[in-house]
Amino acid sequence: MSALENYFAFVREHPWMFANPPGSGFTILLTEEEIEEVQSQVREQLQKRGLPDAWAEVGVVYQDNYLLILRDAVRFPDSSTGTYLRVSSQIERGAGAATLPYYQGHFLLLRHFRHATRDWQLEIPRGFGSRGLSGMENARKELQEEIGATASRILPLGVVRPDTGMTSDVVELFFADIASYTGVEELEGVATIVSLTLADYERHIADGRITDVFTIAAYTRAKLRGLF
């Protein structure tokens, strides 16, 4: 199958990703003729900058078992045309879940190492989506797997989108009243549970010790809803 045939097959299987709502301005071009025209125009621009022709290619330009990158041909709001990149890590798995665990007046966070930043991060438990599980079931699973916790109550806090300019990924947020937690033996030395009071949690955000978008968003929603 050619790269373009592969792209068209992807479009047929995921039509919602190619919606062209009226007035949106960024119209995805899906005829072979239009795509080839855009590719040749972008190729010419890239050549002028001494960049590889391959970067003009429209299609599924990267795919592995975690991540997908699409390069679409689009018409911009000023009627010019070009290519536009987008990333998804949730095509097969669905939305992730992140949960703010609250236990006896304290919030429970995990301090663990993140490969992307090559540094430790303080974060609430979060995981990939899991087909066949609802967001709330997923939240319960993550609480159990990451901090060995059972929740007496879990409340949905809506969703957060980490980077609308780049990715279609979305994460469901939850607030959990924790009945008990034990930690997780296999994670010893890998992820440490940190228990913070409300004042400490806010201080950690204000002084930059907490920088994770999900950890900040879940806290903000829970606070605005008066949950603590």
Add this chain to the structure above:
Amino acid sequence: MSGFQEYLSFAKLHPDLFVNPPTGGFTIILDEDEIREIEAFMAQKLSMRGLPASLAQVGIVYEDQYGRILRDAVHFPDGSPGTYIRFVSRAVGVPGVVILPMYQGNILLLRRFHHATRRWHLEIPAGAGSAQLTGEEAARQLLLRDIEAITGSLVPLGRLDVGPGMAADGAELFYARLASYGQGNRREGITEVLCLDLPAFERMIRENEINDGFTIAAYLHAKLQGLFEQTEQ
């Protein structure tokens, strides 16, 4: 230069991206023999799951004018080997900029269509940083481009990681007092500029009408710094 040699050269050029903490982290392996062993191990694991062995290949596995995807060989904290992908933008170490714009005591919010999500969002101005500009300069330029704004004072709010599972660069957050603003930039997908008082803005976050992570984080930082309580200049 082969793709693999290019990866090793990239690692030499950007040692900060290949730091190995003394304990507890994911140790990156840069020895060629060890990498080959890990690739063979992963290829076998993938083929047992019916997935292509090429997904075990370590190196720069994707590249364009915006960035690269690296697939590193690592040892996990329990000592087991594996591979781990991450995205590194072309301007290595240059964070994006996000600005909470205030005008006469109200917050300006954009209605903006994004290609990545194929839908409209309510969010504050956000964009790429530049290696040639400071964060503050990039923030002022972005406000001018997105909403024709002339910026008075800017207050740094801190840094945000937007999914540190994957991307390394994050964003710098700012609070801006605007002297003036104009139309939303249609070329950037902005179809409306809303001017909201604080209670209306907070209600929209609470009710999930605002779900952009940058917007929520900038709001909380400004709130914690007491910036909404100060009289507008």
